[in-house]
Amino acid sequence: MSDNLKQIVYISSAEHPFSDDELETMLGAIRQKNEAAGVTGMLLYKDGDFIQVIEGEEDILDPLFKSICQDNRHYGVVELMRKTIIERQFKDWSMGFHHLREDDPRLEGFIRFFDDNPEHEIDPGEALNLLLVFRE
Template sequence: MADLIHIVYLSYSVKELSESELNSLLATIRRKNEVQNITGLLLYNDEAFIQVIEGNRETIHQIFDLISKDSRHSNIVKLLEEPITKRAFPDWSMGFRKIDKEQNLQLPGFSDFMHTDKSTVSMKGITKEVMHLLNSFRKHT
């Protein structure tokens, strides 16, 4: 797959989402992602999202641009963007898991980054940490 990348980002919902709203959002995302050949993972915890989107560079940039302008998100931080040789979530049009604080504490390598007050946290060189968190989540949930 030429020109394959992934972007990992963090954002906050402008309001708490009900189970019904989350399910509706996921249904919409999955339909759109399937059409555009986008795969990934979405985690939701207390109004905070962390998402991995993977696919063609141009398409991923377009999707991230739309997400960045979406009024349902606030404080969007791109954690990681890099080329990849293969997809981490090839069969998931958008894998999803809602996690709570108790589940967070059980994840190896867990960091409370999603709820820190530090807005100037350095994002450079965190590829290993981001992928460790995502892989730990996938393995242990």
């Protein structure tokens, strides 16, 4: 196992509300690039907000995250966590995805990740736990 395997969790806001077709097109391109680069992860989208985890070799992930930060499809990118990992937690996903709805019972306890209250502190560990809930 590589000492350079990293995991990055971040949140951001969509530049505009994405339609299902736009999300599907975006995900197709992301999955193709990630598979070729050996990147895995999960993306959640709800009402114009994203939370994502990406995993891969450091020399691939660093420029990828820089590119993500410069992508004009979203803004307000906040890196919540960057850590070295022993093994991937999303190894079966070139980019898993869920378009979340308000009534999804799996969101219970996590809804503050998707509100617009700037006073809500986001715990990086809880952010990863939210992503893990949707891994299954």
